[in-house]
Amino acid sequence: MKHTPHPDSYYAASANASPERPALVGVHETDVCVIGAGYTGISTALFLLEHGFRVTVLEAARVGFGASGRNGGQIVNSYSRDLDVIEKQVGPKQARLLGEMAFEGGRIIRDRVQRYGIHCDLKDGGVFAAVNSRQLDHLEQQKKLWERYGHDQLELLDEQAIRGVVDTQRYVGGMLDRSGGHIHPLNLVLGEAAAVESLGGVIHEQSAVIRVQQGAAPVVHTEHGRVTARFVVVAGNAYLGDLLPALSAKSMPCGTQVVATEPLPPDLAHSLLPQDYCVEDCNYLLDYYRLSADKRLIFGGGVVYGARDPANIESMIRPNLLRAFPQLNEVKIDYAWTGNFLLTLSRLPQVGRLGSNIFYSQGCSGHGVTYTHVAGKVLAEAIRGQAERFDAFAALPHYPFPGGRLFRVPFTAMGAWYYQFRDRLGW
Numbered sequence: 030m031k032h033t034p035h036p037d038s039y040y041a042a043s044a045n046a047s048p049e050r051p052a053l054v055g056v057h058e059t060d061v062c063v064i065g066a067g068y069t070g071i072s073t074a075l076f077l078l079e080h081g082f083r084v085t086v087l088e089a090a091r092v093g094f095g096a097s098g099r100n101g102g103q104i105v106n107s108y109s110r111d112l113d114v115i116e117k118q119v120g121p122k123q124a125r126l127l128g129e130m131a132f133e134g135g136r137i138i139r140d141r142v143q144r145y146g147i148h149c150d151l152k153d154g155g156v157f158a159a160v161n162s163r164q165l166d167h168l169e170q171q172k173k174l175w176e177r178y179g180h181d182q183l184e185l186l187d188e189q190a191i192r193g194v195v196d197t198q199r200y201v202g203g204m205l206d207r208s209g210g211h212i213h214p215l216n217l218v219l220g221e222a223a224a225v226e227s228l229g230g231v232i233h234e235q236s237a238v239i240r241v242q243q244g245a246a247p248v249v250h251t252e253h254g255r256v257t258a259r260f261v262v263v264a265g266n267a268y269l270g271d272l273l274p275a276l277s278a279k280s281m282p283c284g285t286q287v288v289a290t291e292p293l294p295p296d297l298a299h300s301l302l303p304q305d306y307c308v309e310d311c312n313y314l315l316d317y318y319r320l321s322a323d324k325r326l327i328f329g330g331g332v333v334y335g336a337r338d339p340a341n342i343e344s345m346i347r348p349n350l351l352r353a354f355p356q357l358n359e360v361k362i363d364y365a366w367t368g369n370f371l372l373t374l375s376r377l378p379q380v381g382r383l384g385s386n387i388f389y390s391q392g393c394s395g396h397g398v399t400y401t402h403v404a405g406k407v408l409a410e411a412i413r414g415q416a417e418r419f420d421a422f423a424a425l426p427h428y429p430f431p432g433g434r435l436f437r438v439p440f441t442a443m444g445a446w447y448y449q450f451r452d453r454l455g456w
């Protein structure tokens with residue numbers, strides 16, 4: 030049987046101990062079968078177990094193998110599109126529900142960490158940094174919009190104030206979200222998986238689902254076993270491939286890259302980010318960074334449309350890192366890795382049902398650390414028969430990518446190039 034380990038990364042190298050789970054063998058039956066052990070799948074499983082459901086999670090590789098175990102670790106609230114865009118796409122009732130949920134993900138993560146005693150280096154505070162005055166104006170608008178939905182913990186930072194949280198000349202200001210923050214992402218999902226098992230949930234690793242047989246009692250097949258369930262949750266996101274063509278047709282896996290420097294001397298680390306907040310800039314192709322618990326700079330950015338693995342990640346990311354922090358010219362990069370997220374045309378998540386008993390959530394296109402935790406909660410609510418909040422997400426329109434399978438990559442790259450060009454010119 031093929032064995033797929035975690036990819037090499039700083040996170041894999043500093044992961045908490047976690048057991049290898051046996052692959053699925055034979056015939057099984059459960060209430061809910063979840064496909065994929067990233068945040069979406071594990072978070073859904075945990076909410077269901079807390080309400081007395083029997084749950085089996087099937088994971089193709091290891092818990093946290095996908096984006097959940099590789100990401101920048103930034104707890105960034107809200108969605109990848111502004112709430113006023115959402116307001117135009119759905120009715121006022123759904124917009125209100127979505128607006129109210131915009132900062133719920135960070136709360137769910139903190140609750141999980143506390144309730145289950147998860148060691149994942151949780152730190153509070155996230156900054157959106159503006160590289161020009163247009164972006165700063167936009168942050169001001171966003172703050173007003175979020176306040177309309179009751180989110181009033183945000184603080185605008187002028188040029189002097191942002192220098193107090195990050196030692197770079199690059200920004201003209203920003204916005205601090207005290208309910209944002211950062212975590213060791215792989216340790217978060219490993220801790221949540223342990224919580225799933227502590228409540229009687231079953232997780233099988235090295236168990237790629239190869240077929241989902243739809244029907245009154247759907248059957249989920251792997252190479253050596255099958256699970257019959259009342260409900261199925263599809264949580265494979267950018268790693269799902271063509272298992273369910275209806276889902277892959279309207280999304281596109283994209284790669285994004287992260288590096289971890291060598292541990293920085295304590296004074297240098299403190300001078301870069303004195304409050305230990307995480308930072309993401311407001312560009313279309315953004316830089317995002319933070320310090321790890323052992324004072325490495327974890328710096329991410331860049332996008333590879335179509336999710337090909339880039340040949341030399343360090344040479345892609347180092348120029349961006351040095352643009353923000355020229356003082357790190359001599360710093361050594363200890364780890365560099367890539368991971369896939371799922372892009373949708375609207376940049377909003379796709380949530381829905383296939384038939385009456387197969388539920389899915391995919392494609393949050395960024396901000397996924399928080400969104401996937403909200404998704405887990407609303408998927409579990411829908412399975413429990415309370416679908417109001419699930420329906421609010423399901424009301425967001427799904428669009429196929431222009432150019433179909435063959436041309437979606439070049440078409441999207443052209444669109445991104447246009448936005449990058451606008452960022453450079455400060456439009």
Ligand SMILES: Cc1cc2nc3c(=O)[nH]c(=O)nc-3n(C[C@H](O)[C@H](O)[C@H](O)COP(=O)(O)OP(=O)(O)OC[C@H]3O[C@@H](n4cnc5c(N)ncnc54)[C@H](O)[C@@H]3O)c2cc1C
Nearest residue numbers: 065067068069089095096097101103238265368396397398
């Ligand atoms: C490099 C990188 C940096 C990022 N940084 C941030 C950040 O700082 N902040 C933020 O908010 N978001 C970030 N994101 C996005 C965020 O990580 C994702 O949105 C989120 O982790 C998605 O979680 P998921 O559970 O939906 O998918 P994943 O974590 O990708 O999990 C899907 C799982 O499903 C499994 N699977 C797929 N197909 C099958 C199958 N057929 N059978 C069984 N199992 C299957 C996969 O093996 C995988 O483990 C980043 C993403 C990447 C790639």
